[in-house]
Amino acid sequence: MTSSLSTKRQRSGKQRREKALAIEPALPTRRLPSIEEVLNQTRFFGEHDHMIQYGKAFYKRKILTPKIMNFPFFAQSGLYFHHHLQFQGLEEFVSMECPYFEDLIRVFYSNLRVENGYLYTEVNKTKIEMKPADWFTIAHLKYQGQQLSFPTIPDDLPYNRDMAFSDMIRPELQGQNVKTVGAMNVNDRLLHYVLVHILSPRATNFAKIMHEDTFMLWAMKNNILINWPHHIMQHMIKCKDNKMPLPYGILITQIMGYYGVDLTIDSSTVLGWTHYFGTRSLKKLNIVNVNGVWHHGGANEDEEHQPEEEDIEHEETSVPDHHVEDSKPQPLIQHDAQMLSQIWGGIQHLQEGLANLNLTVTRGFDRVTERINSLEERFDTFQDSFK
Numbered sequence: 001m002t003s004s005l006s007t008k009r010q011r012s013g014k015q016r017r018e019k020a021l022a023i024e025p026a027l028p029t030r031r032l033p034s035i036e037e038v039l040n041q042t043r044f045f046g047e048h049d050h051m052i053q054y055g056k057a058f059y060k061r062k063i064l065t066p067k068i069m070n071f072p073f074f075a076q077s078g079l080y081f082h083h084h085l086q087f088q089g090l091e092e093f094v095s096m097e098c099p100y101f102e103d104l105i106r107v108f109y110s111n112l113r114v115e116n117g118y119l120y121t122e123v124n125k126t127k128i129e130m131k132p133a134d135w136f137t138i139a140h141l142k143y144q145g146q147q148l149s150f151p152t153i154p155d156d157l158p159y160n161r162d163m164a165f166s167d168m169i170r171p172e173l174q175g176q177n178v179k180t181v182g183a184m185n186v187n188d189r190l191l192h193y194v195l196v197h198i199l200s201p202r203a204t205n206f207a208k209i210m211h212e213d214t215f216m217l218w219a220m221k222n223n224i225l226i227n228w229p230h231h232i233m234q235h236m237i238k239c240k241d242n243k244m245p246l247p248y249g250i251l252i253t254q255i256m257g258y259y260g261v262d263l264t265i266d267s268s269t270v271l272g273w274t275h276y277f278g279t280r281s282l283k284k285l286n287i288v289n290v291n292g293v294w295h296h297g298g299a300n301e302d303e304e305h306q307p308e309e310e311d312i313e314h315e316e317t318s319v320p321d322h323h324v325e326d327s328k329p330q331p332l333i334q335h336d337a338q339m340l341s342q343i344w345g346g347i348q349h350l351q352e353g354l355a356n357l358n359l360t361v362t363r364g365f366d367r368v369t370e371r372i373n374s375l376e377e378r379f380d381t382f383q384d385s386f387k
Contacts, residue, residue, distance in 0.1 A: 044107045044124055054110040061109070062245040063102045067197040068271070069094040070278030074190075079294055081187040084220045085194065090228065092140035093251075094198050097275075099268035100249035104261065108252050109240050114233045117143065119255075128259045135229040138258050139251055145225035149234055150212045157224065161211065164218035168209075170296075180207045186287055186294045191217055193285070197277065199228070200235050201247035 045051040071091055074082045085091060104123055111121045119130035132143035146154065153159055166174065168188040181189050192209065195216055196202055219226060232248065239246055249269075257263060273280060282288075286297035 044104075045122075050111055050122065054107060057243070058106045058110040061106055061243075062203070063100075063105055063249055064201050064203060064245045064247045066100065066201070066247075066249045066275060067277050068097045068250070068275055069194060069198060070276060071095045073278050077294075078289075078292060079187055079190065081191040081194075084191060084223075087223050088220060088226060088228065089140070089142060090199070093228070094194060096139065096250050096254065097271060098250055098253055099270050100253040101256070101263060101266050101268050102249070103266050104256060104263070105246060105249050105252050108256065109236070109246050112236060112240055114237055117230070119233055123256055123261045126256075126259060126261045128255065128261075130255060130259075132229065134258070138254050139229075141228050141232075143227060143229045145227040146219070147227045147230045148216075148219065150215055153215065157219075159215060159218055161214060165209070165214050167221075168214070168217065179209050181209060182207070182296070184209070186296065188217060188221075189285070189287075191220065193277065193281075200231070203245040 045054065071082065071085075071094065082091075085094060107123045108121050108128075111123070113120050117132045119128070121128045130138075135141045135143050146157075148154075168184050169178065170183060170185050173183045176183075181192055184192060192213060193206075195213060196206055200212075200216065216226075232251070236248065238244070253263075253268075288295055288297050
């Protein structure tokens with residue numbers, strides 16, 4: 001009986017580890033670095049001048065928390081904003097996920113330059129020259145479409161700011177000069193969320209609808225194919241040169257891995273709930289499903305009177321709505337369907353949490369096993385030295 005239970009535990013443990021390996025993106029095999037390797041940051045640079053530049057402008061630069069979109073959930077949700085992302089060829093890009101390396105991302109930006117569609121940088125003494133054709137291999141993005149560089153707007157685009165903005169505002173709020181995301185219809189608000197957190201990430205002002213936001217949303221909604229590699233590189237340079245927090249942590253980690261940068265020494269940031277855009281995000285954004293229709297939730301305080309949130313890990317809670325639901329007034333007593341929807345959402349969140357906990361525990365056991373194996377090897381070597 002005991003032997004049978006032990007066999008079952010071993011089998012289930014093996015299955016969990018195999019499942020975790022299947023989910024986690026391919027990364028280099030981790031090894032235990034020496035203390036000297038970890039503390040010696042000269043390993044980042046091939047030239048002394050690069051190290052000086054890094055120390056002055058990037059050593060303490062903040063890394064934006066990347067977001068990963070749960071695309072399958074939204075594709076089956078009854079919402080339609082994700083169709084604009086599919087037309088742009090962004091489905092796989094917005095869903096990319098892997099642990100990311102904050103120190104190496106800072107080094108990536110400190111040496112970054114863009115010339116004639118090529119991206120150049122150097123990390124851990126490894127030179128990176130990213131050609132336009134490489135974007136599809138690394139990030140599933142084609143180097144094609146309109147090369148937009150806001151505030152310059154091509155003359156051949158029939159863009160009208162007022163009309164574009166008005167088209168995003170809920171009917172009952174038309175003409176009220178509201179410029180916060182709580183006034184947007186649900187699908188445009190979620191498309192705006194993807195824009196400011198994944199496509200053109202920024203650190204603050206998530207609740208405000210900037211002119212650039214309006215233009216980019218208008219372009220996507222009108223099926224104007226955008227050259228996203230060009231857009232991303234321009235945004236990288238903008239953030240680098242203007243001392244802004246640094247975006248695209250997951251993308252940059254994928255780029256470094258593709259070009260053979262050594263990722264085995266530095267510690268990575270493991271993904272958690274704050275990195276994902278899915279069912280939990282809708283609850284925090286106060287967007288609910290009532291009888292199969294997505295609505296803004298009940299009235300909250302005006303966003304413009306809320307303190308600006310600097311901690312991006314909690315930015316979702318700093319974007320409350322401030323208007324009633326779309327067109328039809330809702331009763332004060334909650335619908336049974338809405339209550340059931342929220343209960344089901346809670347169950348889904350619990351399932352996601354248990355899955356993440358299981359993955360975290362499995363990774364922890366793997367790390368302990370690696371350390372034990374390393375200690376055993378060192379002990380064997382120590383014993384051999386006395387023979």
